[in-house]
Amino acid sequence: MNSSGSAEGTQNQEGGRRLYNPYEDLHGPAFDIRPVKSLYQIPTTPEFLFQEEAALKRRSFSDNITYYTGSAYLTGAVSGAAVGLVEGLKAAEAGDSTKLRINRVLNSSGHTGRKFGNRLGVIGLLYAGLESGIVAARGTDDSINSVIAGLGTGALFRAAAGIRSAAVAGAIGGLAVGAVVAGKHALRRYVPI
Structure with missing residues (x-):
């Protein structure tokens, strides 16, 4: 019950059912499976619709x-x-x-x-x-902004508990953000991407 012609090897009978393998006839170097990078040239940089978006270096x-x-x-x-x-x-x-x-x-x-x-x-x-x-x-975007924002966040979050609590929370917030910023800079410098 096999078909004749070009589809001869593509249909097999097994248990009363015909099974079709569409890739059975694909042999040779032209049909070797390659890594995705060799098939598609996927960009590694972000793509932007407008040039104004590409000029921005931070989120809105x-x-x-x-x-x-x-x-x-x-x-x-x-x-x-x-x-x-x-x-x-x-x-x-x-x-x-x-x-x-x-x-x-x-x-x-x-x-x-x-x-x-x-x-x-x-x-x-x-x-x-x-x-x-x-x-x-x-008017600038640097690490100082993040540390000051951490100080202010801690102070504002604990402001209702009193001045001492706000000062301690502000210091903790500034130190935490400073540690994150320092870690981020260290990762950029010492860890290759």
Whole structure:
């Protein structure tokens, strides 16, 4: 029941069904599978629709707020859910049913995840607003802007707790952002990409 002609090798009978392999006739050097880079010349640099976009070296104000707020909220929610999971597992009592234990873990994870996510989201929102405002005020985009924004973010976030708490939080925020900026510069310098 094999077909004749050019499709002779492409149809086989197996268990009452004809199986078709469209690649069976493709042999030789012209049909060798090559790495994707040799098939397609994919650019390694970002592509821009307009030249004005290519001239910009940083995100816009709205992109900055969206990026920092969203990534901070997500980080806080995931880490808070992990902390809540541990708390929920520790709070289990000897006579609890499986449903009660699962409910306790889910409630604890959800509550702690929302709490951490909201706190870090607000910190991301403050940082993005301050950094964009400082870049606009100074007219330059350098590492000093990030460190000043970290100082201001910590101080503003803890301002309601008093001057001492705001000063300590500002110092911690500035040091944290300074460490991130220094690490970023070290990665660029010493790690080849």
